[in-house]
Amino acid sequence: MLLRLLMECANPNIPKYLDRNNRQPLSERKFFYFHNAYRDEANANGIEIPGGNANAISCKWSKLIRKEDIHKVEPFKPSYRFCFFKEIRKLKLERDYLNGQQHQGRHVLTAKIVHTPQPCNFAHIEILINHKIFDIKNGKKLFEETYTYLDWKNKNTILNGNDNKFFKGLRGDYRIEVIKLISRASSENNLKNNTLAIIGIL
Amino acid sequence: MNILDIILQSTASVTQGVPQHPPYIQCLVADRTSFNRENQANWDTLKEYFESLGNGALNQSESIVIPQETEKKINQVFGQLNYKSDSGKNMANELIKEMLSMGVSNFQLSTTGEGEFLIYTRSSDGSFRNVLIDENADIEIIFLPRDRTKTKNKYFFKEDGISLPGVIAALNGMR
Numbered sequence: 001m002l003l004r005l006l007m008e009c010a011n012p013n014i015p016k017y018l019d020r021n022n023r024q025p026l027s028e029r030k031f032f033y034f035h036n037a038y039r040d041e042a043n044a045n046g047i048e049i050p051g052g053n054a055n056a057i058s059c060k061w062s063k064l065i066r067k068e069d070i071h072k073v074e075p076f077k078p079s080y081r082f083c084f085f086k087e088i089r090k091l092k093l094e095r096d097y098l099n100g101q102q103h104q105g106r107h108v109l110t111a112k113i114v115h116t117p118q119p120c121n122f123a124h125i126e127i128l129i130n131h132k133i134f135d136i137k138n139g140k141k142l143f144e145e146t147y148t149y150l151d152w153k154n155k156n157t158i159l160n161g162n163d164n165k166f167f168k169g170l171r172g173d174y175r176i177e178v179i180k181l182i183s184r185a186s187s188e189n190n191l192k193n194n195t196l197a198i199i200g201i202l
Numbered sequence: 203m204n205i206l207d208i209i210l211q212s213t214a215s216v217t218q219g220v221p222q223h224p225p226y227i228q229c230l231v232a233d234r235t236s237f238n239r240e241n242q243a244n245w246d247t248l249k250e251y252f253e254s255l256g257n258g259a260l261n262q263s264e265s266i267v268i269p270q271e272t273e274k275k276i277n278q279v280f281g282q283l284n285y286k287s288d289s290g291k292n293m294a295n296e297l298i299k300e301m302l303s304m305g306v307s308n309f310q311l312s313t314t315g316e317g318e319f320l321i322y323t324r325s326s327d328g329s330f331r332n333v334l335i336d337e338n339a340d341i342e343i344i345f346l347p348r349d350r351t352k353t354k355n356k357y358f359f360k361e362d363g364i365s366l367p368g369v370i371a372a373l374n375g376m377r
Contacts, residue, residue, distance in 0.1 A: 045322055045330045046346050046353075048312050081350075160316075163338060165359055172342050175316070176355050183350035 009120035025115040033086035034197040036062035039182045046179045054175040056149035057127040064123035073121045080186045106134040266299040275311045285337040293339035294319045300366040345376035
């Protein structure tokens with residue numbers, strides 16, 4: 001009963017179809033390459049993200065929300081940035097770490113999309129960091145983890161639990177890649193761009 | 203605000219009786235005709251030159267007084283950040299003094315989602331120049347143009363020695 005209450009939206013201004021209403025998250029198989037991740041532009045300066053992080057970037061999934069309703073869900077900003085899922089899947093940052101006692105190897109960061117519905121926003125998705133470490137000599141995978149929002153917030157990850165130059169540089173550069181990735185202005189969200197994405201040109 | 207704006211503001215401040223420019227600014231004024239971003243070799247040489255001069259200029263910023271309103275905002279931002287050490291705070295204070303000594307006062311203070319102290323300026327073309335200081339006093343500068351796909355960053359680590367005029371010059375040199 002309590003769980004059900006937590007999943008219900010009490011805000012009457014939110015369109016009914018966005019109410020979670022006890023629905024379960026959708027699987028990754030429902031993500032198509034031409035779908036969009038919409039990101040509200042809470043601040044014009046992309047780096048100023050109060051309450052936000054480089055990991056678990058909150059977005060809205062185009063499959064589950066109408067464009068005209070994006071601004072109805074917090075933070076109520078009329079403009080947004082967006083990118084195509086195909087572009088998120090292409091994001092990859094690779095660096096060799098040779099001098100450390102621990103965590104030596106080839107570090108590869110990629111982005112993983114997960115559907116994480118909220119009570120008033122069934123379209124809510126997060127872009128998480130997937131971190132792999134490979135042995136440089138034989139290519140064997142030594143480590144793999146997809147960091148959750150809580151892992152990141154509590155600094156319980158290799159990537160943000162270490163404060164040396166290598167790890168600071170790696171996570172800083174990943175943040176820059178995410179800013180570059182979610183960069184299209186909402187004014188570019190038009191039929192032409194979406195058609196090009198569907199036929200695989202974008 | 204780009205580097206030429208800073209030079210022009212600094213030039214104006216002399217006529218208003220504000221303290222003399224740090225030496226690296228004089229060097230920039232003298233060299234502005236030869237300043238050419240297309241020529242990377244010239245730019246690197248020039249940057250290296252005023253970075254070395256800038257080390258001497260750091261002491262000059264000690265006499266700069268941070269305006270009360272700015273200080274209030276600084277303390278507010280520090281309160282949000284909950285830095286565990288003082289080194290990040292000291293670095294932020296020094297950087298703000300340095301900017302004020304250069305005649306740059308149109309900056310905003312805030313935080314990033316990753317818990318860094320954020321100082322930024324916004325240009326009329328919609329671009330942002332950001333300086334991020336973490337609690338270990340390491341610095342990252344980020345140039346965020348209107349076209350975000352061209353966003354750039356650069357790091358300055360405390361363990362390598364940081365020249366604050368060099369940080370500001372590098373940020374203003376980003377296009």
